[in-house]
Amino acid sequence: MNVKEWGKRRAKIASERWKTLTQSLSRKGLLDVDNDVLIEMAAGAYADWKLAEAHVARYGVMVQAPKTKVMMHNPYKAIADAAMKRVMAAERELGIPPTERGRAEKAPPRSGRKKRAADDYLGNK
Secondary structure (H helix, E strand, O other), rough: OOHHHHHHHHHHHHHHHHHHHHHHHOOOOOHHHHHHHHHHHHHHHHHHHHHHHHHHHHHOEEEEEEOOOOOEEEEHHHHHHHHHHHHHHHHHOOOOOOOOOOOOOOOOOOOOOOOOOHHHHHOOO
């Protein structure tokens, strides 16, 4: 993996994950405009996790230090582990894991707020 391409690849993976998450939440009646930040966090963290795990899969958990050539833990493993925790936390808040689905509820109607274009799409009144 070319780490110089990280940003472009991250954006592509995150966009694909965003689409998957929004479709899944919409089918369950859990998609709401107020979830946008959590969905973005989950999608970005998922992309980081996927790219970091690809690096670890290719180069291994132990790599040579650039200057000393002494074996060290692959820093991308730490990135993958931290990203995995972010994914799990965001998806838990969204009610995506099976253990959290019972706790997630459809967002209540938007009373007393300005109507947004997304309200019709989401079925909010």
